[in-house]
Every structure is written in C-alpha cells, then in structure tokens.
Amino acid sequence: MEVNLFDFDASGRYLIYGVEGTQMSTWWFGGRAPIKVSQFAALSTDVNRAYKGGNW
Amino acid sequence: MRDDLLKEQLMSYARDGAENAFQPGPAEIRRRARRHYRRVAALSVSGVLLAAGVGIGLGLYGRGATPTVNQPQPPVTSPAPQVVPPSTAPTTTPHPTTTTGAVHTGPPSSFVTLVGPPNPSASQAQRVGVVSTSTGKVIRYLSGPPAAGAVVSRPVVSADRRWVYYTVSAGSGPPQTYRVPFAGGPTTKVAETAGGDLVVSPDGSKLLFDARLAPGGRYGFTIWDLARGAERFIPFPFPQGGEVFGYAWSPDSRQVALIRGAVLDNEKFPTQLFLLDVATGRWQQAVTFDANHGPAPEFGHLNVAWPAARRLAFVARIAGSGKLPGKHQLVYVDPRTGKLTPLGSPGQRP
Numbered sequence: 001m002e003v004n005l006f007d008f009d010a011s012g013r014y015l016i017y018g019v020e021g022t023q024m025s026t027w028w029f030g031g032r033a034p035i036k037v038s039q040f041a042a043l044s045t046d047v048n049r050a051y052k053g054g055n056w
Numbered sequence: 057m058r059d060d061l062l063k064e065q066l067m068s069y070a071r072d073g074a075e076n077a078f079q080p081g082p083a084e085i086r087r088r089a090r091r092h093y094r095r096v097a098a099l100s101v102s103g104v105l106l107a108a109g110v111g112i113g114l115g116l117y118g119r120g121a122t123p124t125v126n127q128p129q130p131p132v133t134s135p136a137p138q139v140v141p142p143s144t145a146p147t148t149t150p151h152p153t154t155t156t157g158a159v160h161t162g163p164p165s166s167f168v169t170l171v172g173p174p175n176p177s178a179s180q181a182q183r184v185g186v187v188s189t190s191t192g193k194v195i196r197y198l199s200g201p202p203a204a205g206a207v208v209s210r211p212v213v214s215a216d217r218r219w220v221y222y223t224v225s226a227g228s229g230p231p232q233t234y235r236v237p238f239a240g241g242p243t244t245k246v247a248e249t250a251g252g253d254l255v256v257s258p259d260g261s262k263l264l265f266d267a268r269l270a271p272g273g274r275y276g277f278t279i280w281d282l283a284r285g286a287e288r289f290i291p292f293p294f295p296q297g298g299e300v301f302g303y304a305w306s307p308d309s310r311q312v313a314l315i316r317g318a319v320l321d322n323e324k325f326p327t328q329l330f331l332l333d334v335a336t337g338r339w340q341q342a343v344t345f346d347a348n349h350g351p352a353p354e355f356g357h358l359n360v361a362w363p364a365a366r367r368l369a370f371v372a373r374i375a376g377s378g379k380l381p382g383k384h385q386l387v388y389v390d391p392r393t394g395k396l397t398p399l400g401s402p403g404q405r406p
Contacts, residue, residue, distance in 0.1 A: 003356030003371055005169070006302070010215055012363030014163035015386070016189065017371075026163050026189055027386075034386060034399050037163060040192030043174055049194075051187060053210025053358070054169030 005042075007055035016056055018042055024051065165189055168211045168220050168238070171197070184211045184222050186238070198236045199243065202226075213238055215258045221246070223254060223265075233263065233280070249287045251278045253357065257309040262334075264312060266300065268292075277303075277312065279334065292316070293330055293339035301327070301353050302360035302370070310334055313368055313391065315353050315360045317345075327352050329360075329368070331391060343394040350396055351387045366390050374398070 005018030014037070018024040025039040042051040166189055172182030181201035185194045198220055202208050206226035213220050217238050225231040233247035233254065251265025263280040267289060276291035292300075294316065301315040312334060317327030329343040345352035351372035353359050361369045367388050374385040388397040 003302075003354070003359045005167075006356070006358040006361055006371070007167075008361050008363035008369070009164050012307075012367070015361070015369075016163070016167055024192065028163075029386075029399070038190050042192070049171060050174040051185075051192075052170040052172070052182070054167055054187075055212050056164045056167045 004053055005051075005055070009056045014056075018051070018053075163189055164217075166195055168198070168213045170208060170210055182208050184208065184220060184236070196240055198238075198240060199234075209252055209254065212254060212256050214256050214260045216260060219256075219260070221254060221256055221263060223252060225252075246282060247280045247285075247287070249278050249280055255303065255305060257305045258307055259309040261309065264303070264305065266303070268300065277332070288337075290332065290337045293341070294325070299323075299355065301356055302358045304360050304362040304368070306362050307365055313342075313360055313362050315370065317353060317355065319355055329389065329391065342391050343389060351385065351398055354384060366392060372398070 003017070003019060005016060005024060008015050013028060013030050015027045015029065015034075016024065017027060022041065022043045023039065024042045026037040027034045028037050043049075166186050169185060169187055170182045171185035171187070171194055183197050183201060184199040185197050187194055198211070199208065199222065202224055203226060206224050209223040209225070209231070211220050211222040219235050220238050221233060221235050223231045223233045230248050230250050231252065232245055233249070234243050235246045236243045247263060249265060251267040253266045254263050256263055261282055263282065265278040265280065267274050267276050267278045274289065274291065275294075276289055278287050278289050280287045292314070299317055299319040301317055303312055303314045305312055310333070312332040314330045314332065315327065316325075316330065318325055327345040327347070328341055329345070331340045331342045332338070333340070351374060353370040354373050356371065359370050363369060368391055369386055369388050371384050372387045373383060386399045388399065389395070390397075
C-alpha cells in the first residue's frame with residue numbers, strides 16, 4: 001500500500017485519503033471512531049483519468 | 057462540470073450565510089420573551105377562546121421561564137442543514153451525512169490534485185485540477201498542458217485556500233515552481249530551486265521541498281522563503297536518505313515533522329519521527345517506532361500529517377483491522393511524549 005494523498009483540513013477533523021492512486025475517501029474524526037464521509041474512484045477508466053497527490 | 061462549479065459556489069454561499077447568520081443576544085432574547093408574554097396576556101384578558109388561552113398559559117408554564125427564540129435560517133441551498141458541533145472538543149454527535157447535505161460541518165468541498173491519464177506517456181499531459189470532494193469530478197483546471205517532456209509535480213493549496221503551488225521540471229534545468237489562484241487566474245513563477253514534492257507552510261510564508269528528489273540530490277530539505285525569494289538547505293539528521301515516509305509542517309509553521317524508515321530487508325535502522333526547528337535548523341529525534349510492540353508508519357510518500365500541536369497522524373498496518381481501509385488504521389502520535397493512539401479502538405477518543 002502506498003499513501004499518495006493524506007491531508008487533514010484546516011479544522012483537523014476531516015481527512016482526505018488516497019491509496020495507490022485508485023481510491024480516495026474522506027473521513028470525519030469528531031467521534032470515537034473515524035467515519036467515512038465520501039469515497040470515489042481516483043482512477044476513472046471511463047474517462048481514462050487518474051488523480052495523483054494533492055491536498056485540501 | 058458546470059453543475060459542480062455551481063454546487064461549490066452555492067455551498068460556499070450557504071456556508072458563509074450560515075456563519076454570518078444573525079445570532080440574537082441575551083438581551084434580545086429577553087426582550088422577545090417579554091413581548092411574547094404581553095401578547096399572551098392580552099389574549100387572556102380579552103376572553104377570546106378562554107379554554108385556548110388557558111391552554112397557552114399552561115403550555116408556557118410547562119416550558120419554563122424563557123421561551124425559545126428560533127434562529128434565522130441560513131440560505132436554502134442544500135437539504136437539511138445541520139447544527140454545527142463545537143469545534144474545540146471532540147463530540148459523538150452524528151457526523152454530516154454528505155458533503156452536499158451539510159452547510160456547516162462538511163469537509164472542504166473540493167481539493168487540488170494532478171489530473172491525467174492513469175499511465176501517461178510523454179505526449180499525454182497531466183494538469184492541475186480542482187476536484188469535488190463528494191463526487192470526484194473535475195470542477196476546473198488550473199494549469200494548461202505542460203510543454204513536451206515537462207513533468208508537473210503534485211499540487212498543494214495554501215491553508216487560506218487562496219493559492220495553489222506546483223512545480224514543473226523540464227530538461228536539465230532546475231524545477232520551476234508556480235503559483236495560481238485557487239479560484240483560477242493567471243499563473244506566476246515564484247521559485248526556481250532544486251527539489252520536489254513541495255508543501256506550503258500553514259502561514260503561507262514558506263515552501264518546503266524534498267531536495268533528495270532533485271537531480272544529484274542532497275539528502276535534506278530546501279526551504280524557500282516566499283517574501284525574501286531566498287532558499288535555505290537543511291540536511292537530514294541521518295547520513296543517508298533512507299526512505300522518507302512523509303513530512304509535514306506544524307500548525308504554527310515553526311517545525312517540520314519527518315518520518316523516515318527502512319523499506320529493504322537489509323536496512324536495519326528503525327522507523328523514526330524527527331522534528332525540525334525551522335528557525336535554528338536543528339533536528340530532534342522525537343519518537344522511535346517498534347512495529348513489534350505497537351503501530352508503526354507504513355511506507356508512503358505522504359504518510360504523516362500534523363493537524364494539531366500535540367497530534368500527528370500516520371497510517372499503520374494493523375492486521376485484522378477494518379479501519380481506513382482494509383488492514384490499515386490511522387494512528388495519532390503525541391510529538392512530545394511519543395504516546396500512540398490508534399483510532400477506532402474501544403474506549404479511545406481521537
């Protein structure tokens with residue numbers, strides 16, 4: 001596994017997280033356990049497009 | 057794409073509207089309460105619908121001395137805006153359901169990233185783009201196709217979300233670092249220095265590059281002062297580069313955290329967290345991880361973040377864990393004490 005996008009937002013309570021250039025997700029850290037807020041494919045084969053790195 | 061841009065703008069308006077919504081003060085609440093009581097009393101004296109009047113009176117008595125004053129609603133741009141949880145303390149209240157369903161509490165509605173073909177050839181350019189956090193769709197591009205043979209680095213956005221920085225490398229010359237408004241606009245060259253994978257300090261004053269990645273690279277960081285237009289090289293606190301798992305600015309922009317560890321079996325050094333005092337250039341070895349006795353950072357180019365003064369975060373491999381995602385888990389580490397806090401374990405709060 002390689003983390004290629006890993007960044008908290010300014011509040012320190014949301015994390016955007018990308019792994020292996022294929023999946024990205026956002027997480028909330030306000031409670032006891034992290035909760036996934038959204039997820040989408042960073043590698044979109046239908047438009048032949050991939051996302052790499054970056055931050056909030 | 058136009059819908060995403062419109063949605064982002066509407067969310068921005070809604071967030072601003074909610075933040076600026078009028079909040080009655082205590083005096084205003086008491087004034088409205090007195091006015092409310094007078095109206096109820098007038099109804100009672102006039103004898104109109106005596107039973108209803110008694111009912112209202114009993115109802116007020118039952119609710120206590122201070123009636124609730126409804127707050128003005130924020131602009132309606134998305135369904136069911138949610139109440140903002142306190143930002144200073146963790147809470148167990150439900151989180152916002154989606155990035156489009158919450159006005160106050162959602163994460164940033166977009167992020168910057170490199171957009172391009174999955175396996176780009178020399179003729180297939182990657183561009184800097186702004187992507188929707190909720191849908192993953194490109195909202196706008198911030199850079200055009202680079203020149204043939206040029207390579208664009210991972211972009212970063214400043215903490216105030218005004219500027220996006222990225223580096224273009226081409227040929228044998230030093231990489232060129234550019235700045236473009238997050239909202240879109242003209243691009244300006246801000247630095248010409250060896251290094252890659254830049255990160256911008258939270259105060260927006262400095263850029264930090266991994267000089268190890270430069271041609272003929274030295275093992276260390278290059279820090280570029282944007283106001284002075286000057287650079288400074290700070291070598292790593294170990295004789296060889298090893299594998300850098302990630303680095304991050306502290307929230308106050310005074311320190312940089314660096315995680316370094318072994319990747320190959322013949323590398324015997326431990327995975328460690330170092331802290332750099334930017335003003336003095338001095339390093340401090342803060343934490344040594346032991347994967348046999350607790351979580352340790354997993355290899356990655358960006359596997360550390362520093363969201364709060366006493367809280368760094370990294371991703372660790374945890375066998376059997378269902379968190380973040382698969383068999384990996386997010387772990388907090390206190391840079392002063394080295395205390396590790398794996399998230400998701402019963403009884404622990406992040």
